[in-house]
Amino acid sequence: MRPITSLRRHRVAGYAVVLLGLVGAGAAYTAVAGQPGTAAADASPVSRQQIAEGQALFARTCASCHGMHAQGISGVGPSLIGVGAAAVDFQVSTGRMPGKVTGAEMPPRPVVFSQTQIHALAAYVASLGGGPAIPSGDQVSPAGANLALGQQLFITNCAQCHNFSGAGGALTSGKFAPPLNHATPTQIYEAMQTGPEAMPVFSDTTITPAQKRDVIAYVTKVRGQPDPGGFSLGRVGPVTEGLVAFLGGIAVLIFAAMWITMKRRES
């Protein structure tokens, strides 16, 4: 008998093949998944020089879609007049802008601008027509916030899209609500205030700045919660847990069935 054949006929060969397949599939998934991090942002006072710098940056990287004066180009990019510094900071600091192609949703990509450049861009766009400003560090600090109210607000208004633990979820026609795991408190605040892409606006008059801090406190707190069993499984709830239990359980049952029905070799 050739050595390879004897290896294949070895009594544990079947188990080894199944195990190898499972491990391989897991490794392939881990390689495909994975999330880039994002940088924190903070507000600083606006100067005339900053605006000029921002305008130059805008002309170079944004004007091709949004127009030379941020007036928007029909069918390509929307007008940015009046969107405010907060919207610019959110879009650029999360890497959604500058976008590569227009699609159902701008996916987050590696951030291309430094914090100073982002603030210059934001100052320029804000100078065109006001809009919400970038919140200060105190405005977004979760310290001393009302976690219970934050949870209630999040569950009532955010969880249906972003999932109760901020894991994100699917929307219609290829759009999706992104996971909040990597969002900074500033970005969460700005997203609520400006309603990027398909997200509704939660302005300061409906959810006050103090309540926004409560929501941020909940979102940042829930990330640190331990995962029972050791694996988060994406924290999307019973679907993945059920799937893992099902697949794991089936695998165990198959191994058990194979072993029980295995016949003893006459030697």
Add this chain to the structure above:
Amino acid sequence: MSDMTEGPRDLPQGSDGEQDEGSRAPHRVIGTPPPAEARTLLASEQEPPQRPRIIVPTGPAAKRGERLVATFFLLSGLASIGFVASYVTLRPGSLVDTLRSNLTLGIAMSVAFGAIAIGAVLWLHLLMPKVEIPEDRHSIASSPAERAEFADTFAEGAERSGFVKRPLVRRSLLGASVLLGVAPLVVLRDLGPLPETKLRHTAWARGRRLLVLGPNTPIRPADFSSPGQMITVAPEGFEDNQDAMAKAATIIIKFRPGQLKPPTVMNWAVDNIVAYSKICTHVGCPVALYEQTTHRILCPCHQSTFDAARGAKVVFGPAPRALPQLPLGVDSEGFLISTNDYHVPVGPSFWELGGSGFSGGNEQS
């Protein structure tokens, strides 16, 4: 196989592969016995076993198996003792204590049962002799003679019992049987009473303020002025009443002027603010996945999609009708109020909904 004469043709007599077993090396399927041994499940008469197929485990392997089985049984015993010990020592009380108690009890009990099961399987697998017994199949039907005899016995019994001859016994038995069958039907009464008009009314009424759910603050149209805004609201006085909120949960959405189109009821909107029931008309999931770019409201359960700019009519999915629209107004202090209850029932549609129920719109009834 065509030359087989004994037995009906439809009885399986082993796979085709067995004919040329000696001539080629068959594929080995994972988990099946190696090809050296017999591969048929049903013994056929043409193939008498060449040797007694009894394998008795002996020697040091059997001794090891014996110890292994005993170890598992011992483990089960220890787990049972552990179950009692944890029941006595770890008492439920606080959340953490209860959690700990449940956890240890559960683990101990599953080990106690599981180890016996594993031990039993090991016993079978490692210690019991393997015996292969051919067992031929037979026709299930009885012979005609036996069937005729049964029919005679039955007729004779019926004759002797006097079932036909004695009407009093017969009728009283039939009457008792009928009553016995009807009696359980009476308990079905408690499936009721019918919901009457509960499904048609919610806590919303004329002049009831809209409160932002959570902080429970009333809201003015000026506070809700950025297009693309969406928020969940509750009727004032019912914000903490879960029973009422199960029907009354509502979302309000702000539009730009001119974006709202029929069949939205324009008289029920204030400053392009429109209110819809948050309960899906399919099976009642909360619908608030609102996309401000497309004005779609998506239900996360079955992907029913509603067009919020067009009276929340269904544009996709299994929902049978539009989300009901709540008539809005403004009170003397400038806060948003409902001017009436929903005009059509909210939530999952039902048979008695009637009228426009399954056709769609928010037509005033």
